Amino acid sequence: MTINLIFKIAAVGILVSILSQVLKHSGRDEQAFLVSLAGLILVLTWILPQIYDLFMTVQRLFAL
Amino acid sequence: MDGREERGAGMTIMQIGAVGVLGALLAVQFKASKAEYAVYVSVAVGIFLFFCIVQRLGFFVDVVSRLKSYINVDVAYVQTMLKMVGLTYIAEFASGICKDAGHQAIAVQIETFCKLTILALGMPVLLALFEAIREFMA
Numbered sequence: 001m002t003i004n005l006i007f008k009i010a011a012v013g014i015l016v017s018i019l020s021q022v023l024k025h026s027g028r029d030e031q032a033f034l035v036s037l038a039g040l041i042l043v044l045t046w047i048l049p050q051i052y053d054l055f056m057t058v059q060r061l062f063a064l
Numbered sequence: 065m066d067g068r069e070e071r072g073a074g075m076t077i078m079q080i081g082a083v084g085v086l087g088a089l090l091a092v093q094f095k096a097s098k099a100e101y102a103v104y105v106s107v108a109v110g111i112f113l114f115f116c117i118v119q120r121l122g123f124f125v126d127v128v129s130r131l132k133s134y135i136n137v138d139v140a141y142v143q144t145m146l147k148m149v150g151l152t153y154i155a156e157f158a159s160g161i162c163k164d165a166g167h168q169a170i171a172v173q174i175e176t177f178c179k180l181t182i183l184a185l186g187m188p189v190l191l192a193l194f195e196a197i198r199e200f201m202a
Contacts, residue, residue: 001115003083006108010090013101017094036098043104050111055154057118061125062150063143 001050009046012039075116084113103165110157141189148182 016039023032087109094102125146132142155178159171 001108001112003112006083006087006090006105006112009101009104009108010094013094013098013105016101017097040100043101047104047107050108054111054114054157057115058150058154061118061121062146062153 001053005046005050009043012043015039075119080113080116084109087112103161106164107161110161114157144185144189148185151178151181151185154178 016036019035020032023029023035087105091102091105091109094105128142128146132139155174159174159178162168162171162174
């Protein structure tokens, strides 16, 4: 978990936002939706292992 | 696993503050258009700061486990206290994220569960106390 992950998430967010705007304006609504969904899933696959790490570390540290 | 020791290594309070503010500003930027990314950014920043906390906490937990041998307290009590601290931290982190995402109800449930668990952890200590008092009086 370095600070790069935060920037990656922000970059994906901005990219998805721009792409979905462009697609919506050119009338392809479903593709816009798919792009935002893809971005969501990508960010989730980055975040979920970190959350798991967090809980495991707390469990290990406090002997819960 | 090898990068784990490097996480948050040697962060000063200035850097922590800067990262926190930066994360908050980034999240604010997303709140208008893509609200879910605001939540993800804040979760990521929270986890990053947590790993910096763990760095500092490592020494503390070490000292506590060494103090256990000096002070004539039953090991179980110190262990229980440590568990309570960990419980509180996790519950606050999780409920904070839920509140930030706008779901106060879920956050309240998490906090209630945390309080009840801490109560349940403390019950044996209370019972031991009453036992000791009873033995004292008898």
